[in-house]
Amino acid sequence: MGKATGFLEYERALPKKEAAENRKQHYQEFVQSYSDTQLNEQAARCMNCGIPFCHSGCPLGNVIPEFNDAVYDGRWEDAYNILVSTNNFPEFTGRICPAPCESACVLGINKSPVSIEEIEKHIIEIAFKKKYVKPNKSFLKTGKRVAVVGSGPAGLAAAAQLNKAGHDVVVYERDDKVGGLLRYGIPDFKLDKSIIDRRVDVMKESGIEFRTNSEVGKNVPASELQEYDAVVLSGGSTIPRDLSIPGRHLKGVHYAMEFLKQQNKRVGQSAIEVEEITATGKNVLVIGGGDTGSDCVGTSNRHGAKSITQFELMPQPPALRSAAMPWPTYPMLLKTTTSHDEGCQRHWSISTKEFLGDDQGNLRAALVVDLEWETDELGRPTKFKEVEGSQRELPCELVTLAMGFLYPQQEGLLEQLKVSLDPRGNVLANEGEYKTSSEKIFAAGDMRRGQSLVVWAISEGRECARQVDKFLMGYSNLESKEAVYEYA
Numbered sequence: 001m002g003k004a005t006g007f008l009e010y011e012r013a014l015p016k017k018e019a020a021e022n023r024k025q026h027y028q029e030f031v032q033s034y035s036d037t038q039l040n041e042q043a044a045r046c047m048n049c050g051i052p053f054c055h056s057g058c059p060l061g062n063v064i065p066e067f068n069d070a071v072y073d074g075r076w077e078d079a080y081n082i083l084v085s086t087n088n089f090p091e092f093t094g095r096i097c098p099a100p101c102e103s104a105c106v107l108g109i110n111k112s113p114v115s116i117e118e119i120e121k122h123i124i125e126i127a128f129k130k131k132y133v134k135p136n137k138s139f140l141k142t143g144k145r146v147a148v149v150g151s152g153p154a155g156l157a158a159a160a161q162l163n164k165a166g167h168d169v170v171v172y173e174r175d176d177k178v179g180g181l182l183r184y185g186i187p188d189f190k191l192d193k194s195i196i197d198r199r200v201d202v203m204k205e206s207g208i209e210f211r212t213n214s215e216v217g218k219n220v221p222a223s224e225l226q227e228y229d230a231v232v233l234s235g236g237s238t239i240p241r242d243l244s245i246p247g248r249h250l251k252g253v254h255y256a257m258e259f260l261k262q263q264n265k266r267v268g269q270s271a272i273e274v275e276e277i278t279a280t281g282k283n284v285l286v287i288g289g290g291d292t293g294s295d296c297v298g299t300s301n302r303h304g305a306k307s308i309t310q311f312e313l314m315p316q317p318p319a320l321r322s323a324a325m326p327w328p329t330y331p332m333l334l335k336t337t338t339s340h341d342e343g344c345q346r347h348w349s350i351s352t353k354e355f356l357g358d359d360q361g362n363l364r365a366a367l368v369v370d371l372e373w374e375t376d377e378l379g380r381p382t383k384f385k386e387v388e389g390s391q392r393e394l395p396c397e398l399v400t401l402a403m404g405f406l407y408p409q410q411e412g413l414l415e416q417l418k419v420s421l422d423p424r425g426n427v428l429a430n431e432g433e434y435k436t437s438s439e440k441i442f443a444a445g446d447m448r449r450g451q452s453l454v455v456w457a458i459s460e461g462r463e464c465a466r467q468v469d470k471f472l473m474g475y476s477n478l479e480s481k482e483a484v485y486e487y488a
Contacts, residue, residue, distance in 0.1 A: 002072025006044030057104025094121025152180025154445025157461025247355025
């Protein structure tokens, strides 16, 4: 470990952020960097536990105590090599991961956990500055060709690993630019798109081919995939959960991703081919209490909304772990994001009954009601009833529905490939195998497991690539999480 007494001497500290009033005026990232001294101290807090639960907390199995030790000693190339042995894109996870590794940190039992996510981001940014990040040009080519459909985090991870194994990889993306949800779902103020472009440039130099504006099953026939020796489906979970209540048809009620994608296209100077959605001067209602809802709040603040209210059906989460959320499980705690800090009214245990419109079909208000929840012996909510007399109108001219996603788009690609689906509507492919019901076709990420985290998508892309490599070659030298655990 870097310093035996570090966890006793130093408290958890996060980098400073630009003031809320200033950052609301732009769409750039606003989190500053640690100083050299701060980074050294934060790395010193890692205790190098005998059983580092952070490994199991991280879906990628990141070897966290080892890279913290290297950071403390200033061994930047070692820190980088340790980090990328399990994670292809720490510049993404270091910015937008909810850090389940920190929830499993042993220090978090009685103190604030190690700031693993920020240290991870600093390692990769230092690695780029020091030019440790280089294209992966395999001198041993297998002669096998693999198609990856979807360029989100799962598809990019699969492509990077398959290229590393010596296969020729072609990535199909239906949008005009590479990145999937990273590009057109995560706001620029959380993930600047130059970070994606920088990584894609490295992947192109590595020999990976990207074909944008190519929707397989639509303007690219699915039959084209037969030309490849294997196919990876990584299109994500793209069908949003709807709110089927009276007034859903009114002008001003939109899915969150319609709203967020448009803003990312504006910032990226891409064409918007549908009617523009803006929050400027409007009372905005965000329905859904997760990260997507938070992103709608931050974007609405930058548009100059008149007011912003965020609803959540469930009761307000606790600030600290309860008996239902024992360490080292990932706890469902109250999360206040930087977007909330910029201005937002938040309400829990509330349900939307109806959207109300004017004579021209424009949204003017939402009819809402408070809920009263019953809980079990561990305090977990089980069922609710409406609070009598609490029904009321809330003025709003824009609603964004941020209630999650159901399953991948099935018309087009999946229908034409005739792959089997599970009961939830996702592509059926067992974890650990990733093989679908169709010959030589594999699936990874949200398209297979359902809506999840970016870090899970990268993990699935890596593990799927290993199975594809074994399918093509009979064996694989690509890293697996199990091997990393044994090494660590």
